[in-house]
Amino acid sequence: MPEADRLPERPAASAGRPLLEVDGLARYFRVAAPWVERLLGRKRPRLLKAVDGVSFSIPAGRTLAVVGESGCGKSTVARLVAGLYRPSAGTIRIDGLDAVHAKDKAERRQIRRQLQMIFQDPMASLNPRWRVRDIIAEPIRAFGLVRNRAEIDRQVAELLTHVGLAPIDGEKYPHEFSGGQRQRISIARALSSKPRLLLCDEPTSALDVSVQAQILNLMRDLQREMGLTYLFISHDLAVVRHMADRIAVMYLGRIAEIADADTLFAAPRHPYTRLLLETIPDPLKPRRDREPLAGEVPNPLNPPPGCAFHPRCPFANERCRTERLELKRARAGNGWAEVACHAVEEGRI
Amino acid sequence: MALLEVRDLKVEIPTRRGLLTILDGVSFDIAQGEVLGLVGESGAGKSISGLAIIGLLEPPARIAAGTITLEGRRIDNLPREEMRKIRGARIGTIFQDPLTSLNPLYTIGRQLVETIQTHTNLTTRQAEARAVDLLKQVGIPAAESRLNAYPHEFSGGMRQRVVISLALCAEPVLVIADEPTTALDVSIQAQIIALLKRLCREHRTAVLLITHDMGVIAETADRVAVMYAGRVAEIGPVAAVVNRPKHPYSAGLMGSIPTVERRLDKLPQIKGAMPRPGAVPKGCAFAPRCLHTRDLCRAERPELYPADETQSACFQYDKRWEKAHA
Secondary structure: OHHHHOOOOOOOOOOOOEEEEEEEEEEEEEEOOOHHHHHHHOOOOEEEEEEEEEEEEEEOOOEEEEEOOOOOOHHHHHHHHHOOOOOOEEEEEEOOEEOOOOOOHHHHHHHHHOEEEEOOOHHHHOOOOOOHHHHHHHHHHHOOOOOOHHHHHHHHHHHHHHOOOOHHHHHOOHHHOOHHHHHHHHHHHHHOOOOOEEEEEOOOOOOOHHHHHHHHHHHHHHHHHHOOEEEEEEOOHHHHHHHOOEEEEEEOOEEEEEEEHHHHHHOOOOHHHHHHHHHOOOOOOOOOOOOOOOOOOOOOOOOOOOOOOHHHOOOOOHHHHHOOOOOEEEEEOOEEEEEOOHHHHOOOO | OOOEEEEEEEEEEEEOOEEEEEEEEEEEEEOOOOEEEEEOOOOOOHHHHHHHHOOOOOOOOEEEEEEEEEOOEEOOOOOHHHHHHHHHHOEEEEOOOHHHHOOOOOOHHHHHHHHHHHHOOOOHHHHHHHHHHHHHHOOOOOHHHHOOOOHHHOOHHHHHHHHHHHHHOOOOOEEEEEOOOOOOOHHHHHHHHHHHHHHHHHHOOEEEEEOOOHHHHHHHOOEEEEEEOOEEEEEEEHHHHHHOOOOHHHHHHHHOOOOOOOOOOOOOOOOOOOOOOOOOOOOOOOHHHOOOOOHHHHHOOOOOEEEOOEEEOOHHHOOOHHHOOO
């Protein structure tokens, strides 16, 4: 991987071999009209293509961020990798093993043990009736990693210390903690089964900025110490800038552009990536007048033909309106990006 | 004279365990046509300040002390009926989630016409014409035909435009916008901010913009007040507070915001967390987390002192600071 020599602070764990490989991943949902309408209007159930042919890989110890606006399918990608949905098409390989078609229960368990998830809202993902020590110990028990009670207690105490809480906090209930502390508990729980891949779905979006900084720093420290691999889902480009080695920009279920983080921010190629970068409010540039782009994300039930971004794109021509496109390698500043754009491919932009 | 003057506002909630002070001596002014940003973390008292101004504090929360003056007239002690006339007519409101501000059972047109007729003497036909005009102003395409649409037929961004048109329909002098773009995607957020800025400039409407998003504040506000634990920590021109914050809390807050400009190895962070109401320490509320704390900070509560371009509630800008013990 070319970024290895540019980010020396990161250890290149098991050199370059991808821990997660996703190829042609798709997930369609059947969206049915209400029963009466279906009967009277003879409406057929429609297909919502939440994720429609997404491919990427993450080397061990690295972070890939998936960014995009609500409804672009980024959370569905994380849920597919976690095995919470079955893909409609495509493959997911975790540490070389096929996660979609596992041979048997033992292999499925082995794959599942490699990964854990962190969710956006720590209040909704922590059982309010359980003590924190039981919440954190649950994955240890579920996977049957340790059966000795004293050893479980010792590991829970260690995990609590690791995420910046005190061992005594294990006796408390989730409501006794602030939002940031609860997210620390979620992280401790995710780490307790010693996974290698963490799927983080907007882990700091519900937190205040000063707390967000604490959690992001913690996540980076843990990655460095434990060689964790992150699939980081976010809508916040500034957060992504801070966390990611590589970034995939999604639009309506497909990847518009994927590139190393530095390259993407220095030389965004896809018009949608440029739009996203231009529209971030910048706290350091007060009273800057942004030029907001008109238009909104189209209804995913009825995506535009050709390039899904063409109705909002200033560079769209006839080909963009009709022809579907694939990711193609393109020069981006001093680096390379993979871009799904006819205009970039033709050298028009 | 300022359009809105808030002086030493104190809001309390009586509970079984005693009195909780939610706002503790909040003061600020807004001039005509000015955008004042109110930032802070959740629980700092931003939204409560907004609700207190429009008289929508939910009991048992109540204004315990202080005054709120709009156009020279006290509005904090008005009877409910009087206050209801001011809401909508003189003060418009925009809330975070447009779906909860709109009635899902009525068409957009009906809601607009009803609101317009509540505050003016227009006939239904005139009110409809005004509704179309308002929808055009907020950039809703094919406004005439959209009058008969229900809220669920609009996208999130379009709904927020409708809410803005509702807030502006009686030509208020002040709009209170509480997290108006938080529920929206970034590209839509930019459109709504630009719209809000343009409309308020055109109508000379003042805005109290409440948000946790410094980016939105930096782009929209003329001045900004940073709130912490129910108090104003710093207030001043937006460029000064953002780029040269004087209060240690505002400085920490600005520092902890990740930017797309550069990647830092570690984001600066403030240790600890904001105290909950009822657990605010004596003296300066920020003292336990502050790197500069002296005896004075723990003993007395700082007022707002002039600090270069801003006013900062920090003893570092008081003349007693040099003599205080570390």
